[in-house]
Amino acid sequence: MQVLVSVSSVAEAQMVLSAGVRLIDLKETAYGALAALDIPLSAAMVAAVDSYRQQHPQAGIIVSATIGDDCSSAEALSELIQSRLDIGVDVIKLPQTIWANAAYTAVIKAFLAQRVKLIAVLSADHLSGTAAVSTMLQDLASARYWGVMIDTIQKSQAVTALISLDLLGFFVQSAKAHGLYVGLAGGLQLAQVDSLADLSPDYLGFRSGLCLNQRREQPLIKEKLHLVTAKVSAFC
Numbered sequence: 001m002q003v004l005v006s007v008s009s010v011a012e013a014q015m016v017l018s019a020g021v022r023l024i025d026l027k028e029t030a031y032g033a034l035a036a037l038d039i040p041l042s043a044a045m046v047a048a049v050d051s052y053r054q055q056h057p058q059a060g061i062i063v064s065a066t067i068g069d070d071c072s073s074a075e076a077l078s079e080l081i082q083s084r085l086d087i088g089v090d091v092i093k094l095p096q097t098i099w100a101n102a103a104y105t106a107v108i109k110a111f112l113a114q115r116v117k118l119i120a121v122l123s124a125d126h127l128s129g130t131a132a133v134s135t136m137l138q139d140l141a142s143a144r145y146w147g148v149m150i151d152t153i154q155k156s157q158a159v160t161a162l163i164s165l166d167l168l169g170f171f172v173q174s175a176k177a178h179g180l181y182v183g184l185a186g187g188l189q190l191a192q193v194d195s196l197a198d199l200s201p202d203y204l205g206f207r208s209g210l211c212l213n214q215r216r217e218q219p220l221i222k223e224k225l226h227l228v229t230a231k232v233s234a235f236c
């Protein structure tokens with residue numbers, strides 16, 4: 001199991017790399033849930049990751065990026081994705097407002113046909129029972145998404161307050177059965193690592209739980225970061 005950390009600056013990217021994080025998620029954390037960083041800043045962060053990769057070629061680092069909580073048109077979506085691929089982002093995370101919207105299906109299908117790695121983010125705020133989860137995962141796997149994850153949109157509650165451990169476990173196991181790379185996130189704290197690790201996701205995603213006052217727009221706290229990477233590495 002890996003740790004994914006959402007970062008919004010070059011300094012944060014370097015900090016999480018030094019702490020042993022291998023899934024670096026470029027995200028604007030000052031507002032929204034899956035807001036996008038601009039391209040110049042994203043490119044500087046990718047360059048910082050590339051510099052680390054040169055010194056640690058075996059590290060297996062993956063850079064993901066969000067493209068926004070919504071977008072204005074299919075053309076805009078195409079540009080949001082392509083511009084991030086062009087600067088070396090490995091994986092693009094799409095919010096449910098986009099991947100579940102038929103207006104964007106053709107654009108997404110075209111990227112998937114080129115084997116671009118896309119993660120469909122399922123909103124914890126709207127997830128219901130196992131039948132709905134099964135149908136969604138079947139559809140996403142058939143469309144050849146690379147991965148899926150659950151995350152919260154409203155950041156006032158943790159994912160575990162919104163979805164039972166049974167349903168989260170069902171989600172993880174079903175995603176794996178479809179060959180999807182699977183993650184869980186949403187207001188996670190260190191204290192939740194044990195129970196979620198038991199579900200065996202490929203990764204747990206963090207931001208607010210590692211920040212000052214547990215506010216995701218605040219800076220990451222190095223000590224919390226090290227505690228969580230140490231804790232998760234015990235499950236690898």
Ligand SMILES: O=C[C@H](O)COP(=O)(O)O
Nearest residue numbers: 006185186187205207208
């Ligand atoms: O992808 C992971 C998310 O950025 C986690 O953010 P959060 O811990 O603030 O919900």
